[in-house]
Amino acid sequence: MSDNHPVQNANGTEYYQPPVLAPGHTFETITDKISAIVLTSGISLGWLALLAISAGVAGLLGIAATYLLYKGVGIWGINIPVGWGFAIVNFVWWIGIGHAGTLISAILLLLKQSWRNSINRFAEAMTLFAVMCAGLFPVLHTGRPWLAYWLFPYPNTMQVWPQFRSPLVWDVFAVSTYFTISLVFWYTGLVPDLGTLRDSAKNKVARFVYGMLALGWRGSARHWHRYETAYLLLAGLSTPLVLSVHTVVSFDFAVGIVPGWHTTIFPPYFVAGAIYSGFAMVLILAIPIRAAYNLKDFITDRHLDNMAKFMLATGLIVAYGYIMEGFVAWYGGNPYELNMFMNRLTGFYAPEYLGLVFINIFFVNILWWPKVRRSPVALFFVSVVILIAMWLERFVIVVISLQKDFLVSSWGEYIPTKWDWATYIGTLGFFFAAFLLFIRVLPMISIFEMRDLLPASKPHEVEVHS
Amino acid sequence: MSHGGEQLLSPVYGLMAEFDTPTDVLAAAKAAYADGYRNMDAYSPQPVHGLAEAIGFHKNRVAFVCLVGALLGLATGFALQVWINLVAYPLNIGGRPLYSWPSFVIVCFELTILFGGLSACIGMFALNGLPMPYHPVFNVPEFAAATRDRFFLCIESVDPKFDMTGTRSFLEGLNPESIAEVPY
Numbered sequence: 001m002s003d004n005h006p007v008q009n010a011n012g013t014e015y016y017q018p019p020v021l022a023p024g025h026t027f028e029t030i031t032d033k034i035s036a037i038v039l040t041s042g043i044s045l046g047w048l049a050l051l052a053i054s055a056g057v058a059g060l061l062g063i064a065a066t067y068l069l070y071k072g073v074g075i076w077g078i079n080i081p082v083g084w085g086f087a088i089v090n091f092v093w094w095i096g097i098g099h100a101g102t103l104i105s106a107i108l109l110l111l112k113q114s115w116r117n118s119i120n121r122f123a124e125a126m127t128l129f130a131v132m133c134a135g136l137f138p139v140l141h142t143g144r145p146w147l148a149y150w151l152f153p154y155p156n157t158m159q160v161w162p163q164f165r166s167p168l169v170w171d172v173f174a175v176s177t178y179f180t181i182s183l184v185f186w187y188t189g190l191v192p193d194l195g196t197l198r199d200s201a202k203n204k205v206a207r208f209v210y211g212m213l214a215l216g217w218r219g220s221a222r223h224w225h226r227y228e229t230a231y232l233l234l235a236g237l238s239t240p241l242v243l244s245v246h247t248v249v250s251f252d253f254a255v256g257i258v259p260g261w262h263t264t265i266f267p268p269y270f271v272a273g274a275i276y277s278g279f280a281m282v283l284i285l286a287i288p289i290r291a292a293y294n295l296k297d298f299i300t301d302r303h304l305d306n307m308a309k310f311m312l313a314t315g316l317i318v319a320y321g322y323i324m325e326g327f328v329a330w331y332g333g334n335p336y337e338l339n340m341f342m343n344r345l346t347g348f349y350a351p352e353y354l355g356l357v358f359i360n361i362f363f364v365n366i367l368w369w370p371k372v373r374r375s376p377v378a379l380f381f382v383s384v385v386i387l388i389a390m391w392l393e394r395f396v397i398v399v400i401s402l403q404k405d406f407l408v409s410s411w412g413e414y415i416p417t418k419w420d421w422a423t424y425i426g427t428l429g430f431f432f433a434a435f436l437l438f439i440r441v442l443p444m445i446s447i448f449e450m451r452d453l454l455p456a457s458k459p460h461e462v463e464v465h466s
Numbered sequence: 467m468s469h470g471g472e473q474l475l476s477p478v479y480g481l482m483a484e485f486d487t488p489t490d491v492l493a494a495a496k497a498a499y500a501d502g503y504r505n506m507d508a509y510s511p512q513p514v515h516g517l518a519e520a521i522g523f524h525k526n527r528v529a530f531v532c533l534v535g536a537l538l539g540l541a542t543g544f545a546l547q548v549w550i551n552l553v554a555y556p557l558n559i560g561g562r563p564l565y566s567w568p569s570f571v572i573v574c575f576e577l578t579i580l581f582g583g584l585s586a587c588i589g590m591f592a593l594n595g596l597p598m599p600y601h602p603v604f605n606v607p608e609f610a611a612a613t614r615d616r617f618f619l620c621i622e623s624v625d626p627k628f629d630m631t632g633t634r635s636f637l638e639g640l641n642p643e644s645i646a647e648v649p650y
Contacts, residue, residue: 026615027511027614027615028614028615031511031614031615153546153550159554159555160555161550161554161555162550163557163559164547164550164551164569164570164573165559165562165566165569169573170572170573170576173572173573173576173577174572174576177576177577177579177580180580180583180584181579181580181583181584184583184584184587185583185587187587188587188590192511192512192613195613196511196613196614198613199610199611199612199613199614200610200613200614211599212599215591215596215597215598215599216596216597216598216599216600216601217596217613218509218601218603218604218609218612218613219509219510219511219612219613220507220508220509220594221495221507221508221509221510221514221517221518221520221521221523222507222518222521222523222594223594223596224510224512224513224514224517224518225513225518225523225526226526226528226590226593226594227513227590227594228513229526229528229529229586229590230528230532230586230587230589230590233528233529233532233582233583233586234583234586234587237532237536237579237582237583237586238579238583240575240579241576241579244572244575244576244579248572251572448511448512448513449512451511451512451615452512452513456487456488457488457512457514458488458515459487459488459489459491459492459514459515459516459517460489
């Protein structure tokens with residue numbers, strides 16, 4: 001796997017391609033290097049400081065949510081006509097971020113992209129935390145979150161059932177299935193590594209906890225055989241699932257008749273945008289942790305390069321989506337659609353729209369340049385910019401379309417309040433706090449899949465005659 | 467004390483040989499199978515392709531369990547929506563027919579994936595007999611390396627061909643790193 005030699009491109013010129021796994025590793029060094037991060041008894045000050053900051057910021061979410069329960073959704077800037085505001089913007093943004101994790105773990109597994117073995121574990125964890133943040137928003141947005149279970153079909157004394165022709169109900173099923181299957185996939189992948197931690201841990205409590213979580217995994221050949229089948233099946237099931245989730249999220253908009261929402265390009269354009277922003281978040285997490293934990297042997301420049309290429313490809317699909325939106329507004333001959341589009345270009349929120357057009361159509365092309373793709377600092381910066389742009393995209397879609405629809409008398413602006421911001425920033429704190437705890441207690445890189453990358457893990461042909 | 471009597475007959479769970487590489491353990495497993503041993507298992511830190519087949523394991527029913535689960539999910543999703551919309555709570559939504567199946571597709575799809583995925587995972591662990599925190603192989607101290615960098619082949623005492631001295635000398639012939647008795 002570690003093709004650490006020059007590669008020839010079509011023109012015959014040779015270039016150096018960084019390996020997926022740095023040379024010189026054995027089963028033992030891989031195991032020790034990854035498990036040592038978890039099994040060390042010390043707590044680094046940097047980690048503690050970051051955790052304190054993110055947990056503090058997550059506290060903001062606690063305060064905002066508590067005040068919301070006390071006062072109601074009126075503390076947010078939402079009102080008619082813009083009833084969806086930050087809650088839905090952030091829901092779409094967070095759930096989109098999750099998509100890269102599933103793409104890495106499932107689609108790249110089916111496509112035999114072995115480089116994904118170094119990044120799938122923490123990307124899946126990122127997915128789980130992002131979906132948790134996402135799920136929080138519509139639940140809070142219902143106004144009565146303690147009745148959120150009404151979203152599910154269950155026999156009740158009121159004798160009412162969900163309305164299955166509504167995309168909002170589809171969304172409940174899509175997001176809850178997505179979370180459940182992502183969790184199952186992640187945990188299934190963790191079990192052999194939990195066995196490794198159980199067998200390597202010196203601390204009695206750690207041995208017990210990892211032992212219980214490992215379910216008694218002993219690496220039997222029969223078990224591995226079934227395990228690999230189940231893992232592939234989960235990947236096969238997650239592949240259409242991940243494509244469907246943002247499709248269903250886009251139906252929340254596309255099935256409505258609001259100008260700017262009612263368009264058939266939404267499903268593919270949402271999925272591409274989701275993967276685009278998701279890879280940006282994976283890079284934002286991967287670049288600091290590979291430096292902090294000295295994991296450059298496992299998360300090499302090849303990974304950064306590949307992920308940047310993914311961002312570029314999906315970013316250009318998103319750019320195509322913007323161009324088509326403009327084209328359809330002009331060519332479609334629908335005055336409301338054209339009005340909406342002109343409102344984007346010149347209206348109250350024009351800076352937001354022009355900002356995202358600049359970043360996602362023009363700025364993203366910086367990734368064509370190999371030097372940027374291989375420079376961690378540049379890539380980190382580009383990823384942050386892309387995440388901001390994708391957040392603006394969701395803001396533009398949700399807010400501008402609602403702001404001025406068919407009746408002039410019902411036009412109005414939406415200005416987020418401090419509670420909108422506190423809730424949003426609070427989820428960022430929760431996300432990073434959860435991620436920091438994850439990298440401290442669970443192996444952030446899949447140990448057994450990394451061992452599998454070594455040429456030594458492939459047995460030579462053996463012939464036995466009785 | 468019939469169970470105790472059985473234990474007296476075979477005071478060990480089996481004999482375990484330790485190997486350095488996947489190639490060695492695969493060769494050993496094939497040799498043991500060729501020699502007539504059937505009750506054995508091989509252990510490795512990561513999947514070794516061909517190892518399960520080498521010890522005579524071919525019946526992997528995980529895919530079947532997953533398929534049954536997925537179809538059950540599909541049927542559940544469809545039945546649930548049809549029953550709710552036609553029987554339990556018929557609503558006229560924009561004049562659409564009560565049986566408007568295209569709008570049921572997504573929930574059917576999601577439940578297919580949900581049930582299929584859960585069946586694949588739970589089915590895999592159940593067929594593997596997990597969770598099982600205790601197992602005799604864990605009694606061998608060297609076995610801790612089975613989740614790190616070592617490969618093991620354990621011939622179990624329930625095998626008709628198993629014999630303390632004969633099996634031990636057979637395993638020695640396979641050039642293992644070490645051989646250990648696996649106590650109960």
